[in-house]
Amino acid sequence: MPEMTLIEAIRQAMDEEMARDPEVFIVGEDVGKRGGVFRATMGLYDKYGEHRVIDSPLAELSIVGVGIGAALYGMRPICEIQFADYIFPAFNQIVGEAARMCYRSNGTWSVPLVIRAPYGGGISGGLYHSQSVEAFFAHVPGLKVVIPSNPYDAKGLLKSAIRDPNPVMFFEPKKGYRLIRGEVPEEEYLVPIGPAKISRFGRDVSIFAYGMMHYYALQAAELLAQEGIEAEVVDLRTLAPVDKTTILESVKRTGKALIVHEDNLTLGYGAEVAAIIAEHAFTDLDAPVRRLAGPDVPGVPFSPPLQEWFMPNPQKIADAARRLAQF
Amino acid sequence: MLSKETKLDMYWTMLLSRRLDERSWVLHRQGRIAFHISGIGQEAAQVGAAFALRRGYDWFLPYYRDIALMIALGYTPRDFALSMMGKAEDITSAGRQMPSHWSLRSANVPSQSATVATQTSHAAGIGLAIKLHGEDKVVLTCIGEGATSQGEWYEGVNWAAVHRLPVIFLVQNNQYAISERVERQMAVPGPAAKACGLGLDGREVDGTDVFQVYEVIAEAAEKARRGEGPSLIEAKLYRITPHSSDDDDRTYRSREEVEAYKKRDPLLIAQAILEKEGILTPKKLDEMEAKAKQIVDEAVEYAEKAAYPSVEDAATHVFVEEVSHA
Numbered sequence: 001m002p003e004m005t006l007i008e009a010i011r012q013a014m015d016e017e018m019a020r021d022p023e024v025f026i027v028g029e030d031v032g033k034r035g036g037v038f039r040a041t042m043g044l045y046d047k048y049g050e051h052r053v054i055d056s057p058l059a060e061l062s063i064v065g066v067g068i069g070a071a072l073y074g075m076r077p078i079c080e081i082q083f084a085d086y087i088f089p090a091f092n093q094i095v096g097e098a099a100r101m102c103y104r105s106n107g108t109w110s111v112p113l114v115i116r117a118p119y120g121g122g123i124s125g126g127l128y129h130s131q132s133v134e135a136f137f138a139h140v141p142g143l144k145v146v147i148p149s150n151p152y153d154a155k156g157l158l159k160s161a162i163r164d165p166n167p168v169m170f171f172e173p174k175k176g177y178r179l180i181r182g183e184v185p186e187e188e189y190l191v192p193i194g195p196a197k198i199s200r201f202g203r204d205v206s207i208f209a210y211g212m213m214h215y216y217a218l219q220a221a222e223l224l225a226q227e228g229i230e231a232e233v234v235d236l237r238t239l240a241p242v243d244k245t246t247i248l249e250s251v252k253r254t255g256k257a258l259i260v261h262e263d264n265l266t267l268g269y270g271a272e273v274a275a276i277i278a279e280h281a282f283t284d285l286d287a288p289v290r291r292l293a294g295p296d297v298p299g300v301p302f303s304p305p306l307q308e309w310f311m312p313n314p315q316k317i318a319d320a321a322r323r324l325a326q327f
Numbered sequence: 328m329l330s331k332e333t334k335l336d337m338y339w340t341m342l343l344s345r346r347l348d349e350r351s352w353v354l355h356r357q358g359r360i361a362f363h364i365s366g367i368g369q370e371a372a373q374v375g376a377a378f379a380l381r382r383g384y385d386w387f388l389p390y391y392r393d394i395a396l397m398i399a400l401g402y403t404p405r406d407f408a409l410s411m412m413g414k415a416e417d418i419t420s421a422g423r424q425m426p427s428h429w430s431l432r433s434a435n436v437p438s439q440s441a442t443v444a445t446q447t448s449h450a451a452g453i454g455l456a457i458k459l460h461g462e463d464k465v466v467l468t469c470i471g472e473g474a475t476s477q478g479e480w481y482e483g484v485n486w487a488a489v490h491r492l493p494v495i496f497l498v499q500n501n502q503y504a505i506s507e508r509v510e511r512q513m514a515v516p517g518p519a520a521k522a523c524g525l526g527l528d529g530r531e532v533d534g535t536d537v538f539q540v541y542e543v544i545a546e547a548a549e550k551a552r553r554g555e556g557p558s559l560i561e562a563k564l565y566r567i568t569p570h571s572s573d574d575d576d577r578t579y580r581s582r583e584e585v586e587a588y589k590k591r592d593p594l595l596i597a598q599a600i601l602e603k604e605g606i607l608t609p610k611k612l613d614e615m616e617a618k619a620k621q622i623v624d625e626a627v628e629y630a631e632k633a634a635y636p637s638v639e640d641a642a643t644h645v646f647v648e649e650v651s652h653a
Contacts (some may be wrong), residue, residue: 023417051459057486059485061448061478062483064448065479065487066448066483068452070455070456072437072453073453074456077452093445101437101438102646103644104438105419105420106420107642107643109432142646144646153594165647301533
C-alpha cells in the first residue's frame with residue numbers, strides 16, 4: 001500500500017472525485033495556477049482547467065455564497081477557505097444560508113457543498129493563522145463537521161463529504177499536512193461521515209481527540225504505555241453528527257475520560273463530549289471528566305514560548321491522562 | 328413587440344398582486360395574520376421583469392417585496408395565504424418561514440432568507456453554474472436599494488462582473504430602507520451609479536411603468552444569453568406602504584409626500600396606457616376586479632380552513648436524508 005502525506009491524500013480525494021463527477025469543481029483563493037497556498041490543489045488546474053479549478057476574488061463570503069448558488073443549481077462545489085481564521089466573513093452564508101436551506105424549504109432545496117479549511121496552531125501563525133473554529137460550526141444544526149487525523153481517513157472522509165447532499169465543513173489540521181504520513185489503498189474506498197474510531201485500545205483511561213490532537217494523543221499513549229498505563233484513544237473524526245455510541249462504549253470500558261482539543265476550553269467541543277458522558281455514563285465513571293484544551297485567551301500567540309504555552313502536546317496530554325489514570 | 332394579450336396579462340398580474348397585498352394588510356389589522364410585508368408601488372418593476380424572462384427556464388432570486396414577481400412566476404394567492412397563516416400546505420416552507428420568504432422549485436426560485444443581500448452571491452453562483460454548463464439561461468435577482476449597502480451585495484455583483492456571468496441585478500429603488508432615505512445609504516445618486524465601479528452595465532428605468540421595465544430587462548436578458556455578461560438595472564419607484572405591518576411611516580415621512588407618489592401608482596399608469604391603446608375597457612376592468620376579488624376571497628377562505636403543520640414534523644429535513652454513494 002502506498003504511503004503518503006495528509007495533504008497528498010486530500011489532493012487525491014479531490015482529483016478522484018473531479019474525475020468521477022463533472023459537477024464537482026473547486027473554488028477559492030489561489031487554488032488555480034498556484035495550486036493553493038498549501039498546495040492542496042496542486043496539478044488540478046492543469047488537469048481540469050480554469051473552469052473547474054476557479055481562482056476567486058479575495059473575498060471569503062462570496063467563495064461560499066457562489067458555492068451555495070452553484071450547489072442550488074445541482075453542482076458539487078468544493079470551497080477552499082485559505083485559513084480557517086478567514087472563514088468568519090462567510091459565517092452568515094454558512095450558518096444563515098447553507099445550514100438552513102433544507103430545513104427552511106421543508107426539504108425542497110439542498111446545498112451539497114464542501115467547505116475545506118486548514119485549521120490549528122503550532123505553526124508560528126499567531127492569532128490569525130492558527131485558529132480552531134470547529135465549535136462555532138458544530139453548534140449549528142444542518143451542518144456536518146469533519147476533522148481527519150490521518151491520510152487514510154482524510155481521503156475517505158473527503159470523498160464522502162463531496163458526495164454528501166448536505167453542507168459539510170471539512171477542517172484540516174495544517175500542522176499535520178506534511179508531518180502526518182500513512183498508508184492509503186490504491187483501490188477506491190470511502191470513510192463514512194459519522195462514526196468515530198477507536199484507534200488504540202486500552203483499559204485505564206479514554207482519550208478523546210481529533211485532528212492534530214489525535215496524532216499527539218497516540219504519541220501520549222505510547223509514553224504512558226512505557227509507564228504501564230494503558231490509554232485508549234478515540235479519534236472523533238466527525239464532530240457533527242457526534243458518535244455518542246463509540247464515546248459511551250469507550251467510557252464504559254475505562255471509566256475515565258480525557259477530552260483534548262487545541263481550541264480554547266470554554267464552550268469548546270470538549271464541553272459537549274463531557275456533557276454526553278455526564279448524561280449517559282455517569283454511573284460508569286471512576287473519575288471526573290477532564291478536558292485539556294487551549295487556554296481561554298483570544299488566540300494562539302506568535303512568540304515561540306508563548307505558542308508552546310498555548311498548544312497541547314504529547315507531554316501535556318500524557319500528564320493529564322496520567323493524573324486521571326491515578327485518580 | 329408585446330401582444331395585446333400579453334399586455335393584459337401583465338396588467339392582470341399586477342392587479343391580482345395588488346388586491347392580494349391589500350387584503351393582507353386588512354387581515355393583519357383584523358388580527359388574522361401575524362405579519363405582512365408589502366410590494367405595493369413596486370408591481371410594475373416586478374411584473375415587467377418577470378415577463379421579460381423565460382419563466383420556468385430562467386432562475387429567479389427575489390427579495391421580500393417581490394409578491395407580484397412571484398405571482399407572475401406561478402405562485403398563487405392561495406399559496407401566499409397559506410404561507411401568511413403558517414399552514415402545512417405552504418409550499419415555500421410548510422409553515423417554517425415567515426411569509427414573503429419565497430421558494431418555488433417549479434419556477435427555479437430557491438428558498439430565501441431574511442438577511443438582506445445574501446441572495447446576491449447565490450445568483451452569481453447560479454450564473455456560474457449556467458456558464459459552466461454552456462446553457463443560455465439567465466438569472467434575475469432583486470433587491471432594495473438599501474441592501475446594496477451590504478458587503479454581500481458588492482461581492483456577489485463583483486463575481487458576476489469578473490466572470491461575465493448571465494445575471495441581471497434588479498435594484499428596486501423605493502427610496503427608503505425602512506426609515507432611512509437613499510441619501511443615507513449611498514453618496515452616489517442611485518444604485519445604478521455603483522455599476523461603474525464594479526465593471527458592469529448600469530441603467531436606470533422608470534420602475535412605475537411596467538412596459539418600460541419589460542424593454543430594459545428584455546435587453547439585459549438578450550445580452551446575458553449572448554454571453555456578454557451581467558447588468559445592473561435600477562428601477563426607480565416608491566414604497567407606498569410602511570416598511571411592514573410593524574412599521575409606522577408617519578414617524579419619518581409626510582403624508583403629502585406619500586399622497587404625491589400615489590399619483591405615480593404603477594397600476595394606474597398601466598391602466599392609463601392600456602385604456603389609451605384601447606386594450607382595456609371599463610367592462611374588462613370590472614371583470615378583472617371581480618375575478619381578483621373572488622380569487623383572493625377563496626384563497627383566504629381556503630387557508631383559514633387549512634391545517635397547521637404537525638409538531639411531529641417540526642424536526643424533519645434538517646438534513647437531506649438519503650446519502651448517495653453511487
